[in-house]
Amino acid sequence: MDLRIFTEPQQGASYDDQLAMAQRAEQLGFDAFFRSDHFLRMGDGDALPGPTDAWTTLAGLARETSSIRLGTLVTSATFRHPGILAVQVAQVDAMSGGRVELGLGTGWMAEEHVALGVPFPERRFGLLEEQLEIVTGLWSTPDGESYDFDGEHYRLTDNPALPKPVQRRVPIIVGGNGPRRTPRLAARFATEYNQSFPEKADVAAQVARVRAACEDAGRDPDELTFSVAFVACVGADEAEVRRRADAIGREPAELREHGLAGTPQEVLDGLGALAETGVSRVYLQCLDLTDLEHLDLIAAAVMPNAG
Incomplete structure (x- = not known):
């Protein structure tokens, strides 16, 4: 089971806070450090x-x-034009030596768009589909050739399709819990399919839907990585679980039900149940970016036994 650290910096974190957590996660051997793409608390x-x-x-x-993978869960299709986004991600991939992953989604927080003055169309799935087609199309265009796209939402003409990422294929994460369109989109474009904060009882059925969508598209579903994201709140004892839950304004019982919380053994049991559904990667949402000891505990008491 790959364990990744996932943060929500808009809740109150500076760049230095994020740097400290990313560097600690790297030192401890976590697979990746991911962050949300939000501008409003x-x-x-x-x-x-x-x-x-x-x-x-x-x-x-x-x-x-120097070694930890970096990415978004997920970049909002409403925030950036896909031609610009392809340049940004390719550049950061080069800056990292090929460690970037792109999670891309429709965006959902209307109030955030109002605050920023960014349009928030009622129907956004078409935006996402065209963005995925454009970004992957630009990166796969052979050197020396140009890229054109004429869609409902975007039009690109004579784009030089540069720069290219360092990685031959930047991993693309498609997320969402929709029963039909999202599985088809994941089957077409994704290297990873993510369920963020699903009901645990629903995870297996959604994995099955995405696998079926891959088969319908003529794709081997085993090519796709299946992942989930849950809030993490781990303590060596109940007092520490309570302290960490209080720090993020949550209740231990609710976190146990809807997240990965409790003692290390409780969290390992939760990871084992997820593995039985076909999930092989978990994003641990760590909401207190000042609590680096939380990462220390997970690395010492959970990660070595997570399979």
Whole structure:
């Protein structure tokens, strides 16, 4: 089971906070450090120090880490034009020596778009589909050739399709819990399919839908990595679980039900149940970016026994 660290910096974290956690995660041997792509705090609380841009942050982390993979869960299709996004991701991939992954989704937080002055169309799935086609099309265009696209939402003409990423194929993560369109999109474009904060009882059925969509598309479903994201709240004892839950404004019982929480053995049991559904990668959402000891505990008591 691959364990990755996933953060929500818009809840109150500076670049230095993110750097400290990414470097600690790298030192401890976690597979990757991912962050959300949001510009507005969710819920009540102090909004300081303010948001940080996902791809600007990842560019910095690319130069200040050396081995850990970096990415977004997920970049919103409403925030960036796909032609610009392809350049940004390819550049950060080069800056990292080929360690970048791109999670791409429709975006969902209407209030955030109002605050930023960014359009938030009611129907966004078409935007996402065209963005995936454009970004992957630009990266796969042979050197010396240009790329054209004429869609409902975007039109590109004589694009030189440069720069190219360092990786032959930047991993593309498609996420969502929809029963029909999302599985088809994952089967067509993704290297990884992610369910973020699903009901645990629903994970296996959604994995089956995506596998069936791959088969319908003539693709081997075993080519796809299946992943989930859950809030992590791990403590050596119940007092530590309670302290970490209080720090993020959550209840231990609720976190045990909907996240990966409790003692290391409880979390290992949860990971084992997920593995039985076909999941092989888990994003541990660590909401307190100042609690680096949380990562230490997971690395020492969970990761070696996670399979």
